Amino acid sequence: MPRYSDLDTPTRILLGPGPSMVHxxxxxxxxxxxxxxxxxxxxxLMNEVQDLLRYVFQTxxxxxxxxxxxxxxxxxxxxxxxxxxxxxxxxxxxxxxxERLCEIAxxxxxxxxxxxxxxxxxxxxxxxxAALKQKPAKIVALVHAETxxxxxxxxxxxxxxVHRHGGLFLVDCVTSLGGVPLKVDEWDIDIAYSGTQKCLxxxxxxAPLTVGERGRAALHARRTKVANWYLDLxxxxxxxxxxxxxxxxxxxxxNYALRxxxxxVDEEGLEKRWERHANNAREMWEGLEALGLxxxxxxxxxxxxxxxxxxxxxxDEGAVRRRLLDEYDVEIAGGLxxxxxxxxxxxxxxxxxxxENIIVLLGALQRLLGR
Amino acid sequence: MPRYSDLDTPTRILLGPGPSMVHxxxxxxxxxxxxxxxxxxxxxLMNEVQDLLRYVFQTxxxxxxxxxxxxxxxxxxxxxxxxxxxxxxxxxxxxxxxERLCEIAxxxxxxxxxxxxxxxxxxxxxxxxAALKQKPAKIVALVHAETxxxxxxxxxxxxxxVHRHGGLFLVDCVTSLGGVPLKVDEWDIDIAYSGTQKCLxxxxxxAPLTVGERGRAALHARRTKVANWYLDLxxxxxxxxxxxxxxxxxxxxxNYALRxxxxxVDEEGLEKRWERHANNAREMWEGLEALGLxxxxxxxxxxxxxxxxxxxxxxDEGAVRRRLLDEYDVEIAGGLxxxxxxxxxxxxxxxxxxxENIIVLLGALQRLLGR
Numbered sequence: 055m056p057r058y059s060d061l062d063t064p065t066r067i068l069l070g071p072g073p074s075m076v077h078x079x080x081x082x083x084x085x086x087x088x089x090x091x092x093x094x095x096x097x098x099l100m101n102e103v104q105d106l107l108r109y110v111f112q113t114x115x116x117x118x119x120x121x122x123x124x125x126x127x128x129x130x131x132x133x134x135x136x137x138x139x140x141x142x143x144x145x146x147x148x149x150x151x152x153e154r155l156c157e158i159a160x161x162x163x164x165x166x167x168x169x170x171x172x173x174x175x176x177x178x179x180x181x182x183x184a185a186l187k188q189k190p191a192k193i194v195a196l197v198h199a200e201t202x203x204x205x206x207x208x209x210x211x212x213x214x215x216v217h218r219h220g221g222l223f224l225v226d227c228v229t230s231l232g233g234v235p236l237k238v239d240e241w242d243i244d245i246a247y248s249g250t251q252k253c254l255x256x257x258x259x260x261a262p263l264t265v266g267e268r269g270r271a272a273l274h275a276r277r278t279k280v281a282n283w284y285l286d287l288x289x290x291x292x293x294x295x296x297x298x299x300x301x302x303x304x305x306x307x308x309n310y311a312l313r314x315x316x317x318x319v320d321e322e323g324l325e326k327r328w329e330r331h332a333n334n335a336r337e338m339w340e341g342l343e344a345l346g347l348x349x350x351x352x353x354x355x356x357x358x359x360x361x362x363x364x365x366x367x368x369x370d371e372g373a374v375r376r377r378l379l380d381e382y383d384v385e386i387a388g389g390l391x392x393x394x395x396x397x398x399x400x401x402x403x404x405x406x407x408x409x410e411n412i413i414v415l416l417g418a419l420q421r422l423l424g425r
Numbered sequence: 426m427p428r429y430s431d432l433d434t435p436t437r438i439l440l441g442p443g444p445s446m447v448h449x450x451x452x453x454x455x456x457x458x459x460x461x462x463x464x465x466x467x468x469x470l471m472n473e474v475q476d477l478l479r480y481v482f483q484t485x486x487x488x489x490x491x492x493x494x495x496x497x498x499x500x501x502x503x504x505x506x507x508x509x510x511x512x513x514x515x516x517x518x519x520x521x522x523x524e525r526l527c528e529i530a531x532x533x534x535x536x537x538x539x540x541x542x543x544x545x546x547x548x549x550x551x552x553x554x555a556a557l558k559q560k561p562a563k564i565v566a567l568v569h570a571e572t573x574x575x576x577x578x579x580x581x582x583x584x585x586x587v588h589r590h591g592g593l594f595l596v597d598c599v600t601s602l603g604g605v606p607l608k609v610d611e612w613d614i615d616i617a618y619s620g621t622q623k624c625l626x627x628x629x630x631x632a633p634l635t636v637g638e639r640g641r642a643a644l645h646a647r648r649t650k651v652a653n654w655y656l657d658l659x660x661x662x663x664x665x666x667x668x669x670x671x672x673x674x675x676x677x678x679x680n681y682a683l684r685x686x687x688x689x690v691d692e693e694g695l696e697k698r699w700e701r702h703a704n705n706a707r708e709m710w711e712g713l714e715a716l717g718l719x720x721x722x723x724x725x726x727x728x729x730x731x732x733x734x735x736x737x738x739x740x741d742e743g744a745v746r747r748r749l750l751d752e753y754d755v756e757i758a759g760g761l762x763x764x765x766x767x768x769x770x771x772x773x774x775x776x777x778x779x780x781e782n783i784i785v786l787l788g789a790l791q792r793l794l795g796r
Contacts, residue, residue: 058473058691061470061684063457064460064466066458066464068459070461072674076678081455081456084452085452085456087436087437087447087452088439089439093437122494123655124674124676126674127655154654157654158654161652251677257678259630281652281653282532283501283529285655300761301497302496302498303444303495303497304495305679306628308679310432311678313429379464385460
């Protein structure tokens with residue numbers, strides 16, 4: 055049996071698509087000794103986490119919880135609880151996570167219909183309407199912030215169309231929640247999920263999820279049991295609700311961390327936080343363009359939290375990333391899927407969205423690219 | 426928007442069915458700044474976690490990983506990857522978690538057959554053999570350590586029977602891994618899962634899982650996709666394997682914590698750790714009996730990690746638990762299911778299994794029960 059050394063991790067500037075950097079206060083909260091998951095003190099903390107999540111989602115939905123898994127578990131929870139075999143699901147596919155929505159919906163027996171756009175583009179509400187006129191869908195799913203492309207999908211007005219055709223409006227907010235304007239109640243979104251390791255700047259491990267009254271009605275009108283036990287909201291709702299019926303053991307320390315991360319959002323104020331993300335992104339975009347780099351997504355639909363940059367001709371994109379990491383401790387990411395080898399993905403999320411980080415990134419890129 | 430106070434949790438002596446107390450070294454590891462989940466440093470850490478998990482499982486299985494969810498997600502992963510609709514699954518049901526195995530297997534379309542025993546009892550290998558002679562099963566599932574009853578299921582010799590009838594042997598080790606002798610390879614177990622918050626004394630949030638060659642062959646021989654995307658081992662195997670293909674973002678900080686918790690197990694040595702759990706449990710049992718309390722499970726099948734105690738006539742079991750918590754900061758648990766209101770459950774797991782904790786518990790119980 056080999057011996058293992060002390061944990062000794064480097065101090066990275068995390069400017070990839072997540073995890074983002076975690077505030078020292080959140081790290082300290084996570085290091086608090088544990089109480090039991092049915093301890094009155096933890097029950098109280100669960101209530102606070104739910105309140106704070108409602109604030110960042112801008113919703114009054116009672117069913118607002120952190121799913122005990124990463125953002126992908128949040129996506130699966132958002133689908134599996136509302137799909138019964140044969141249900142029609144319309145998915146906007148303009149990137150990797152739209153593809154994943156299709157893949158997961160298919161596993162639950164949905165009849166998946168794809169609304170497609172090239173990677174990096176966004177959908178017009180009229181396209182959703184046209185698709186629903188052709189054939190209604192029980193669920194219409196769009197990705198608010200496509201982490202694979204950096205495109206921001208406008209959501210205002212979509213819910214009306216979906217609801218007029220009798221559907222539920224489901225939104226992936228993994229890379230927007232806490233960093234990009236999102237108003238679940240005002241925009242009448244029925245189901246929304248996210249991850250903790252993006253604009254909330256909490257370590258990965260929980261997936262904020264909110265379900266409105268239409269969604270809850272659909273959940274309770276199911277003819278069949280939810281096909282996924284761990285993510286079954288009919289049971290999780292009771293665990294996080296007034297009865298606290300045991301379902302699984304909540305990840306205590308991760309909830310400590312999430313509470314602290316959300317408290318930091320609350321202290322900053324959501325509007326101010328959105329503004330900070332926007333301002334810092336603009337500063338970085340200008341700096342990247344000043345280096346002669348091209349940004350993939352037009353500014354009108356560009357996410358402040360994640361920017362895709364075209365890799366210049368003749369540049370080995372992997373080598374640049376490796377040198378950024380090895381020589382400057384800066385992490386950025388390569389492209390996924392259609393953008394593999396063609397784009398870098400640079401995140402400015404939560405505690406990572408700071409001017410000093412932008413300066414380091416731009417300075418390092420300038421040297422590495424010889425600009 | 427209300428303001429939220431600093432996180433200020435009480436210091437509990439956790440003697441319930443989990444979470445157990447977490448070693449300060451593990452808490453410190455969890456508070457380390459994060460690296461990205463595809464950072465070479467994290468990839469290296471993943472390898473170490475897998476090595477260490479193989480040690481505690483006593484296995485050489487390449488497919489040995491922490492599932493990115495709590496123990497319940499581990500149970501679901503252990504079932505959903507190997508079940509296709511119509512498959513026959515034989516489950517030993519002698520407590521709450523046997524029931525849950527049936528419930529989850531059923532959701533994946535298994536034809537579930539129950540081998541039943543009253544709560545607190547264990548199965549004889551001959552019973553398994555008789556059931557399989559009647560009708561073979563693709564999977565035979567037993568709970569090694571029933572957290573709801575405190576019974577320890579003997580496992581030696583069962584695998585031979587299961588394999589002779591062409592089945593896979595699946596074992597729930599949630600409350601045994603790291604505290605009670607368990608030898609996956611020697612006992613020829615095909616699929617085993619656990620949780621981190623029991624005898625490993627790591628916070629809840631990950632589920633150690635190991636799958637042997639028979640299990641892997643069954644996984645790769647599936648005719649249908651795994652019905653659960655988040656827990657799909659065909660993809661997770663690639664993420665934790667040599668290609669590191671992105672599936673979901675691993676919970677970084679939880680893996681820091683697990684590595685440190687496993688390193689502590691390694692330093693203590695597994696055999697010594699099993700011995701410590703056994704010795705401390707014996708000391709507590711004697712103390713409880715000296716108070717005139719009756720233990721539910723006969724000593725031959727009693728778990729060292731979890732003890733069920735009959736609530737004496739005329740005692741309000743909930744009031745005793747509340748006073749233990751409020752006046753002594755000691756957490757124990759009530760009974761589940763058939764044992765609700767009739768038994769207390771006392772855990773001595775991992776870092777909680779210390780003599781000083783036993784002294785506090787016995788002293789507090791003596792006062793509260795007026796013995």
